[in-house]
């Protein structure tokens with residue numbers, strides 16, 4: 001895993017170093033818009049340009065149908081067990097590309113070159129790959145580790161502001177659950193980070209990756225510790241589901257989810273009132289978050305905590321001070337409702 005500047009223009013030798021030698025057939029999965037912006041830099045270091053495969057942007061193409069089409073395109077272009085796939089794009093390209101590499105002829109090596117902030121700090125690390133079904137997101141997939149990840153800070157230059165800010169919410173999460181120094185750095189350097197100062201971005205990206213890789217290394221298959229990465233995600237996913245994935249970007253929904261989780265933490269005393277204020281301020285510093293109007297019952301139902309489920313186990317990640325978090329299974333319906341109500345009041349006041 002390497003994060004830094006100037007990686008894109010020097011990919012071929014870097015990949016060669018990472019995997020031994022460059023295979024005869026190299027494929028790159030990307031989206032047309034990203035390729036239009038970055039193909040020249042991407043291809044600069046390859047003697048023979050890789051075979052390009054395209055995925056249109058959007059969750060609606062993160063499907064088995066896309067994977068089937070892409071495997072067939074690869075076969076027609078002469079791919080075999082020794083081929084290499086490079087996933088060059090955001091989290092969608094990374095998840096589809098990783099899954100494609102996992103199932104193509106029972107598995108070929110792949111490399112991630114993430115191009116969104118979110119994919120650089122989060123989705124390209126950890127080896128989770130997969131696609132959506134009409135029944136829900138990420139329901140088919142596999143654990144398939146990339147052979148290398150190259151996070152080039154330069155490619156973030158063309159990323160829309162809203163995507164950058166949404167991705168930064170995952171770094172705030174990283175700080176809250178494991179890295180106090182990252183929390184402080186993000187508090188003190190918001191203008192450099194949002195101004196895309198390469199040094200500042202590199203610092204945040206490296207710290208976020210270090211945190212995730214450290215947790216994943218201890219618990220690759222998510223049997224315990226890895227769950228803390230889901231801070232803000234119980235309510236965040238519920239918001240995404242209740243708004244049919246249309247109103248907010250993932251990181252924005254997670255931000256509202258963290259606000260709800262922090263609220264439960266404050267009420268239980270796992271964080272102090274001062275820590276609660278500090279975390280909320282940090283989240284808003286990287287806003288504004290888009291406003292949200294939803295009925296509390298809708299969000300609560302989407303957490304799987306509706307009346308049918310009251311006796312069931314519902315896992316919740318809570319902050320324990322700043323830089324630590326824990327998983328609890330005893331959040332009561334009343335606690336959840338109070339937190340969701342609080343969050344929705346703040347979300348209703350927010351400006352778009």
Ligand SMILES: NC(=O)c1ccc[n+]([C@@H]2O[C@H](COP(=O)([O-])OP(=O)(O)OC[C@H]3O[C@@H](n4cnc5c(N)ncnc54)[C@H](O)[C@@H]3O)[C@@H](O)[C@H]2O)c1
Nearest residue numbers: 031057090091092093115116118119122123128155158159
């Ligand atoms: N595997 C994991 O562990 C994991 C973790 C978190 C999220 N994810 C998945 O990641 C996906 C979301 O990823 P995302 O947030 O990166 O969104 P995305 O892949 O949809 O990319 C967002 C948009 O930005 C555009 N884009 C990407 N890079 C660009 C650049 N450098 N310049 C200009 N435009 C650019 C894309 O074309 C797209 O339109 C979800 O499907 C989610 O399930 C996976």
Ligand SMILES: [Zn+2]
Nearest residue numbers: 170233250254
């Ligand atoms: Zn997330």
